[in-house]
Amino acid sequence: MISTFFKHELKAFWRSKNTGKNLAIRIIMAVLILYLFLNMLVVGFFMDTVLKKVFPHDALIFSFCGIILIYYLSELFSRLQLQELPTLRVQPYLQLPIKRNSIVGYLALTALFSVFNLWPIILFFPFIFKVILHDAGGLVALAFIISILGISIFNNYLALYIKRKSNLNGWIFLIVAAVLVLIGLSDFMWHIISIRNISYLFFGNLINHPVLALVPVLLGAGMYYLNFLYLKQNLYLEELSTKKEKYKSSTEFPILNSFGATGDLVANEIKLILRNKRPRSALIMSLFFLLYGLIFYANPGMKNSDAPRVFVGMFMTGFFIINYGQFMYSWQASHFDGLMVSKISFTNFLKGKYLLFTTVSTLAFILTTPYVYFGWRILMIHFVMYLWNLGVTANIVLYFANRNAKRIDLSKGASFNWEGVGATQLMLSFLLLLPPFVIYVPLKFLGYPNLAFALMAAIGVIGVFTRSYWIKTLEADFYQRKFTITEGFRNK
Structure with missing residues (x-):
């Protein structure tokens, strides 16, 4: 047989x-x-x-x-x-x-x-x-x-x-x-x-x-x-x-109940991440990148340079946003049509994405606080880049997610899997790295590096407090491209 x-x-x-x-x-x-x-x-x-x-x-x-x-x-x-x-x-x-x-x-x-x-x-x-x-x-x-x-x-x-x-x-x-x-x-x-x-x-x-x-x-x-x-x-x-009915899933998160429908969406997405190979790989890679700072901060030649710290701080506190967020809708491609005809508000859908980003990025920042061993300035830069990721990177990632109509099959493994990857992701990687240095390099050259960090932190905070505006903008942008995205997700 x-x-x-x-x-x-x-x-x-x-x-x-x-x-x-x-x-x-x-x-x-x-x-x-x-x-x-x-x-x-x-x-x-x-x-x-x-x-x-x-x-x-x-x-x-x-x-x-x-x-x-x-x-x-x-x-x-x-x-x-x-x-x-x-x-x-x-x-x-x-x-x-x-x-x-x-x-x-x-x-x-x-x-x-x-x-x-x-x-x-x-x-x-x-x-x-x-x-x-x-x-x-x-x-x-x-x-x-x-x-x-x-x-x-x-x-x-x-x-x-x-x-x-x-x-x-x-x-x-x-x-x-x-x-x-x-x-x-x-x-x-x-x-x-x-x-x-x-x-x-x-x-x-x-x-x-x-x-x-x-x-x-x-x-x-x-x-x-x-x-x-x-x-x-x-x-x-x-x-x-599936599990037997009498057992309650250990992936239930009571703390998310306070967020209502948005919390339910985040809980479901966390389950999606933990139960499927490729999104789970994105989460694990984010945890591994928390060790990225050891490569730079343990190097004596990097002790007095803030530019690598900006790069490392952005990557460690925002790698999940970048790596997972660039396929934000593609992860749910197999049931995206169901989401579109359900009673779920797309505003809550976007709020759920922001809440997920905020939760993981906050956890990443907390886990990077031991790098204070190499100096308090490093912790300050990490905090600035954490605010930048929440206020700027998240918005850019969701904007480009509206332009990704390639489906991802969650049943496939993560190794040697390029499904869903296209030119949009390459452009996104470049655009995400460029803005912090556009602000930092000129002010550093003029002799005001601390002003550069203050400006980046302020932009990040403004981005967080104007999140409702960005949600409305992203929602309007999505509805213009809705049928292109859903049609792309149907193509297997």
Whole structure:
């Protein structure tokens, strides 16, 4: 039966109306993956030389054992972002007299066909055959091979399990991602723990006790069985996409109730972000850009320059507005016609967008306050750019959103996905970066940098307090382009 599934998958691919486009994307991705494979193979072959240079005072095998867990933690984070769920491809079979075990087995098998499962083989196996086999013998080398394969399988099914649970509750994904980031910071920045020592605790003992290789195998088998049971119990689409009636969604936000209909719209949009891959990726990228300041502020050459601080402050407090907002209506393209004929006021619709921007940008500003460590002036510039983003950037983004009629399919992944991207987005990126420097550079040249910041803050505040005017203007502009936008969203 599994071979039949494979044949049907191939026929579905070649008979699709988007075969040419999908084939071109797959060829480009295949070339990129092949290039990465070659790079990984070179790193794997010369890993002993690399480890000697990076850890000159440690034994070679100790260094190798120490980096394995670091690799798998970073790989798990990457899997959560990039690995696809083989879930919806079996829709037509759910109503046929086919054993559920066959369908679940097919899903489990196709989950193993991931490039992530090849990375550790290419990266670690050359070192195992080149060094461990020579120094510790064939039995130890075999134990390392089995352990690495076992952990890869465990990571594979753990990532899939987390992503499937995240489809029901988006907070699960954010919590897991935050835990992984905190683990990394606890080692490399705060030095509270040592991932290398924890990694060596297992793999170092593996040298003397090869039977420990069974532990990763059992973990991988256990995670596979957990996925198997979860899919078997929740195989039907309605069970995988909705919650039971008696449970209340954890993505309800009582604080938004005070905003009435606008709050309901924002709550629904937050759910859209947390439950779908590409908008969720925009949120996560915004969180990552909060670390952007470390690149500039830790550089001694940037200590007395305000221009990079303007750029960094604008990006860190407004990246979500820019990255998510440029596709503002496209995220809801699949049900946009329904929104247009519903009782929802478009004024409230726009107010919801502004409220979402304000909430995320305010949170971003709060999270960047630790940069005060590098000086109070940095915090002041961040606050100025925060006001600028709320009063100016948000208006520009929504203006250009009225000129984007390209739909986005939320069911598709975020990696190598250029759906909805066009010339409008390129123009928007340029126009958003230019205005702050049009104000700052001339006044800085005249010797009044503080006046420049005061002027930018004042413009931002004026933009916030005149928001009702901009909402009316944007609403009138939208109604002039309404039919072009809705027609564009209908084109699949």
